[in-house]
Amino acid sequence: MNFWLVLGFTGQALFASRFIVQWICSERRGESYIPIVFWYLSLAGGAILLIYAISIKDPVFIVGQSTGVIVYLRNLVLISRNK
Secondary structure, three states: OOHHHHHHHHHHHHHHHHHHHHHHHHHHHOOOOOOHHHHHHHHHHHHHHHHHHHHHOOHHHHHHHHHHHHHHHHHHHHHHHOO
């Protein structure tokens, strides 16, 4: 397996794990809840997937991931301002 494929799967695993974390946290609270780790997993997975998308030169994937990374960063900034 080559480096880029491993990197892509790693990014996808991080990105997908955010939903599992959110589900577990919501179940524990008994209500829908998005923990801060959700945004960190989103950012890490999205950034890795963006790097992967750039490496395979897929413009659709690049635009999708780059806009997502901006949103995840913005949410983390907003959260840090409210603390």
